[in-house]
């Protein structure tokens with residue numbers, strides 16, 4: 001029963017010997033540290049040294065003084081260069097045995113941020129759908145009336161004006177349609193995410209050939225169920241923004257990286273998923289303007305003169321229909337959008 005308990009804990013648990021070599025770790029620890037039990041058993045883990053060896057020092061001290069310690073906001077450097085912030089407690093169990101419990105701070109911060117994001121998104125969706133609907137109804141009437149009027153105009157030259165009415169009504173209808181988002185149900189068919197990415201890359205390469213497109217794919221990712229054309233749309237909206245931002249700011253060596261990874265035991269909103277597909281779209285452009293950060297995914301929020309500000313809100317709603325979401329980290333020189341799609345949910 002203890003084994004079962006440990007294996008299902010969401011807290012990462014690691015058992016170390018007196019030389020800080022791994023005796024055992026639970027699946028939560030494997031997921032957090034991105035290592036596997038089989039490969040690290042008996043080894044001293046670099047990622048448990050902490051930044052500048054700070055964590056290893058605390059561990060050694062706990063063993064030496066035979067006293068438990070808790071430390072907050074320690075930084076662990078993972079294999080692959082990623083760093084995570086964690087709280088950890090170390091308890092000596094015997095002269096030569098240490099119990100280490102690790103609680104990721106990043107993830108807690110991320111979950112609360114995501115919950116806020118999801119609930120805000122819901123509010124916006126309801127609001128904009130209501131508004132869009134109210135705009136569309138009278139539009140049909142206006143357009144029809146202008147056409148009737150055109151037929152009975154005494155001077156054919158006046159038709160220029162009724163045509164403006166019809167054209168502008170059409171333009172408004174298109175805008176509202178885009179605001180309403182995809183109107184057909186998402187299809188759920190097995191699809192290969194790399195095919196989606198390759199398609200987007202080909203499209204962008206044709207539009208912006210100066211950009212260096214880097215592919216960093218995890219070929220072991222299984223197929224996911226979803227709507228291929230909508231996912232292409234979502235990825236394209238995000239990637240096109242990146243390319244446009246790099247182009248406009250005149251970055252010397254514009255580079256767009258498309259990266260895929262499988263994330264195990266990953267929490268999206270309030271739900272924990274066994275396996276999540278992560279698509280990261282990374283650019284070395286100027287970063288998201290500070291004024292837009294909080295409202296980035298809202299419809300009609302744009303930093304570009306000719307932008308309609310719908311790209312990201314549409315992408316986000318497509319991801320929602322796949323039970324996923326988009327998150328974003330941005331600073332000058334590095335902007336990363338991550339599209340997260342659960343693999344087992346659909």
Ligand SMILES: Nc1ncnc2c1ncn2[C@@H]1O[C@H](COP(=O)(O)OP(=O)(O)OP(=O)(O)O)[C@@H](O)[C@H]1O
Pocket residue numbers: 237241242243245283285286287288289292296301302303304306307308309310311312313335
């Ligand atoms: N990778 C990025 N780097 C810098 N700024 C970005 C990036 N992605 C998005 N933005 C900013 O976010 C804004 C909103 O993007 P969004 O795609 O929603 O609308 P848009 O691109 O302005 O218009 P649309 O996509 O509807 O034509 C952009 O105008 C841009 O200012």
Ligand SMILES: [Mg+2]
Pocket residue numbers: 237240241307310311312
């Ligand atoms: Mg856009």
